[in-house]
Amino acid sequence: METIDTINARRAYAAACAKLGEPDASSAxxxxxxxxxxxxxxAVRRLINKLAAQPEADDGEALALAHAAxxxxxxxxxxNILGGxxxxxxxxENVMRTSAxxxxxxxxxxxxxxxxxxxxxxxxxxxxxxxxAVRNALSEGTNSAGGYALPSxxxxxxxxxxxxxxxxxxxxxxxxxxxxxxxxxxxxGVASIPQAAWRLESGTVQQxxxxxxxxxxxxxxxxxxxxxxxELLADASNIAPALVTAISQSMAxxxxxxxxxxxxxxxxxxxxxxxxxxxxxxxGANGTSLVNYSNFFSAAQTILNTNAPMPTAAIMNPRSLIKxxxxxxxxxxxxxxxxxxxxxxxxxxxQIPINLTVGTSSDCSEIYVGDFTxxxxxxxxxxxxxxxxxxxxxxxxxxxxxxxxxxxxxLYPQAFAVITGVRA
Numbered sequence: 001m002e003t004i005d006t007i008n009a010r011r012a013y014a015a016a017c018a019k020l021g022e023p024d025a026s027s028a029x030x031x032x033x034x035x036x037x038x039x040x041x042x043a044v045r046r047l048i049n050k051l052a053a054q055p056e057a058d059d060g061e062a063l064a065l066a067h068a069a070x071x072x073x074x075x076x077x078x079x080n081i082l083g084g085x086x087x088x089x090x091x092x093e094n095v096m097r098t099s100a101x102x103x104x105x106x107x108x109x110x111x112x113x114x115x116x117x118x119x120x121x122x123x124x125x126x127x128x129x130x131x132x133a134v135r136n137a138l139s140e141g142t143n144s145a146g147g148y149a150l151p152s153x154x155x156x157x158x159x160x161x162x163x164x165x166x167x168x169x170x171x172x173x174x175x176x177x178x179x180x181x182x183x184x185x186x187x188x189g190v191a192s193i194p195q196a197a198w199r200l201e202s203g204t205v206q207q208x209x210x211x212x213x214x215x216x217x218x219x220x221x222x223x224x225x226x227x228x229x230x231e232l233l234a235d236a237s238n239i240a241p242a243l244v245t246a247i248s249q250s251m252a253x254x255x256x257x258x259x260x261x262x263x264x265x266x267x268x269x270x271x272x273x274x275x276x277x278x279x280x281x282x283x284g285a286n287g288t289s290l291v292n293y294s295n296f297f298s299a300a301q302t303i304l305n306t307n308a309p310m311p312t313a314a315i316m317n318p319r320s321l322i323k324x325x326x327x328x329x330x331x332x333x334x335x336x337x338x339x340x341x342x343x344x345x346x347x348x349x350x351q352i353p354i355n356l357t358v359g360t361s362s363d364c365s366e367i368y369v370g371d372f373t374x375x376x377x378x379x380x381x382x383x384x385x386x387x388x389x390x391x392x393x394x395x396x397x398x399x400x401x402x403x404x405x406x407x408x409x410x411l412y413p414q415a416f417a418v419i420t421g422v423r424a
Contacts, residue, residue, distance in 0.1 A: 008063060009063045009064070009066060009067040010067060012060040012061070012063035012064040012067065013026075013063070013064040013067040013068060013071075014026055015060060015064070016047065016051060016060070016061060016064035016065075016068075017047060020047060020050045020051070022043060022046055022047045022050070024039070024040075024043035024046075025043040025044050025046065025047040025068070027040075028040035028041070028043050028044050028071060028075070029071075029075075030071070030074035030075045030077070030078045031078065037075055037078055038094060038105065040075055041072055041075045041076065041094075044068050044071050044072050044075070045072065047064075047068055048065065048068050048069065048072070051064060051065045051068065052065070094176060094177060095174035095175070095176055095376070096159070096174060096175045096176070096177070097163075097169070097172070097173075097174050097175070099156065099160050102155070102156040102159045102160060103156045105177060106152040106153075106155050106156050115133065115153065116130075116131050116133050116134050116137075116153065116154075117154070117157075117240040118150075118154050118157065118158075118240050118243045118244055118247070119233065119239045119240040119243055120133075120134050120240075121134055121137065121148075121150070121151065121154055121385075122228075122233065122243065122385065122387075122400060123233060123234065124137075124138050125138065125148050125385055125386070125387045125400070126230075126233065126387040126389060126398045126400075127387070127389070128230070128233065128234055129234075137151040137153075147384040147385055147386035147401070147403065148384065148385055148386070149382045149383070149384050150382050150383045150384070150385060152382075155382055155383070157244055158244060158247055158248050158251075158383065159175065159248075161244050161245060161247075161248035161249070162248040162249075162251060162252040162255075165248055165249045165252035165253070166252035166253075166255060166256050167256050167315045167347045167348065167349035167351075168255065168256050168259045168260065168315065168349075168372060168375060169252070169255075169377075170313075170345070170347055171312070171313035171315060171345060171347055171372035172312060172313060172371070172372040172373040172375075173259065173372045173373070173375040173376065173377060174373065174375070174376055174377070175376070175377045175379060176376050176377070176378050176379065177379050178219070178378055178379060178380050215409045215410070215411060217378045217407040217408075217409050218407055219378060219379075219380035219405035219406060219407045220266075220267050220268060220269055220405065220406065220407055221267065221403060221404075221405055222251065222254060222255075222403070222404050222405070222406050223401065223402065223403045223404075224250050224251075224254075224401075224402055225388075225399055225400060225401040225402065226246055226247075226250075226399070226400055226402075227392050227397045227398065227399045227400070228243075228397060228398060228400070229395075229396055229397050229398075230396055230397065230398060231396070233398060247383070247402060250402075251383075251402075251404070253350070253351060254351075255377060255406065255408075256349050256351045257271075257351035258271055258406075258408055259271050259272065259375060259377070259408045260272055260273060260315065260349070260351060260352060260368055261273045261274075261351070261352070261366075262274065262408060269406070269407050269408040270408065270410075271408060271410075272368055272370070272375070272410055272413075272416050272418065273366070273368075273418055275410045275413045275416075276413060277413030277414050278410070278413045278414075278416045278417065278418060279299065279302035279303055279306070279414070279416065279417030279418070280302075280417065280418055280420065281295055281298045281299045281302060281417055281418070281419045281420070282358075282419075282420055282421055283295055283358075283419055283420060283421035283422050283423075284358075284359075284421050285358075285359045285421075286358060286359030286360045286361045286421070287358040287359065287361040287363070287364040287420075287421035287422065287423040288421060288422075288423055289323070289423045289424060290320060290323045290324060290327070290422060290423075291327065292327065292335065293324075293335075293337065293338055293341060295367065295419045295422070296314060296341055296344070296367075296369060296419075297338075297340075297341075298417075298419075299311065299314075299367075299369035299417040299418075299419055300340075300341075300369065300417075302417045303369070303370065303414065303415060303416070303417050306414040307414075308371070308412065308414040308415040309371045309415060310371075311344060311369045311370045311371055311415070311416075311417075312343070312344060312345065312370075312371050312372065312373070313344060313345040313346075313347060313369075313370070313371075313372050314344055314345070314346055314347070314367055314368065314369045315347045315348075315349055315352070315367070315368045315372075316346070316347070316348060316349075316352060316365065316366070316367040316368070316422070317348065317349070317350070317352040317353070317354050317365045317366075317422075318348040318349075318350065319354050319365065319424055320348075320365055320367060320422055321346055321347075321348040323424065324346065344369075352365055352366050352367075352368075353365060353366075354424070356420075358420060358421040359421075361421070361423060363423055363424060364420065364421050364422060364423055365422045365423075366418055366419060366420050366422060367418070367419040367422055368416065368418055368419075369416065369417050369418075369419065370415050370416030370417065371412070371415045371416075374410065374411045374412040374415045374416075375408065375409070375410055375411070376408070376409040376411060377406055377407075377408060378406065378407045378408075378409055379404065379405070379406050380404075380405035380406070380407075382404070383402055383403070383404045384402070384403045384404065385400055385401070385402055385403075386400070386401045386403075387399070387400055388400070388401060
């Protein structure tokens, strides 16, 4: 039997759904298919976002907020039982890292008569001959600017191709799709680990630093375009995987740079390098060539000194990775990776420069060390595509403009350290 408090909370929740225009949240419940559960949780989170934005919450709205938070926890628990990603159940986030995560979020595989690939879709966008399923998708996916959202049947392939092309995703970062309509979102990040202390009976509890910090995410527009000949798009049998590679790698490369070195100055996101709280290791006043793994131990010690977890990956320019692989001792034998660092992934990316100035040296680079599962790419919407056949009509080509909205969130800055002054 429901208690009076439970009944009041449920009524307050229903009233809030009606007042704030969230009918989907009013029907949300912790049962149904995975797709239905994810949609229910998204609806409740939208309501929470609107309730939190109210200038002055009354008692009813406070009850509604508590009921909504409890409902999200129950829905997440059911998702975990049915096979959802463990992070989604633990944190309320739908964190995607693997092919299974992508396909689980975007829905089951289409029936054969509904199936199509990226080439079919772009042919439809360009007005060329395309399957009926594509025409149906185009009728549902038009945006106000005249572009088309990539259907759920295609998005998993794009994201799957991005993972091996992105050093940050390979290192463990997660992607979080955001369907709420707000312009910005607040995530809970770790600011510091509280310090416990013994106390006498009836003694005062020792005050500790705040444990959490609000990470405000504002999705930024990420756009690019490419062109392809009409003949190639219409006739080439292997055009689909080539298009997936081109689109996914274009996004992956820039997302890498933003997550590592983003300035946070509009229009780009704030990356690890410029996030307050990230540790720093200087490799000499004027930079120094890599001769051993001492810098990695210094970075790990910097991180562990803040009680953050042992780093799991190091991302660097290919020049640095090749230099490490070619290190030899005085007898000319290859220097092995020290046992303590053997579980640390060594990953290369071209998005870390090799012409940075440190002291009197202008040929320096950086190495990013940390636990990259503490980084999130927040995706506000699916990739949108708009065809511009008139732009390249003179060469018989079709241009495609691609657009998405993404931000980077570093949830635990102390879990990272940047090694600077790394010379060849």
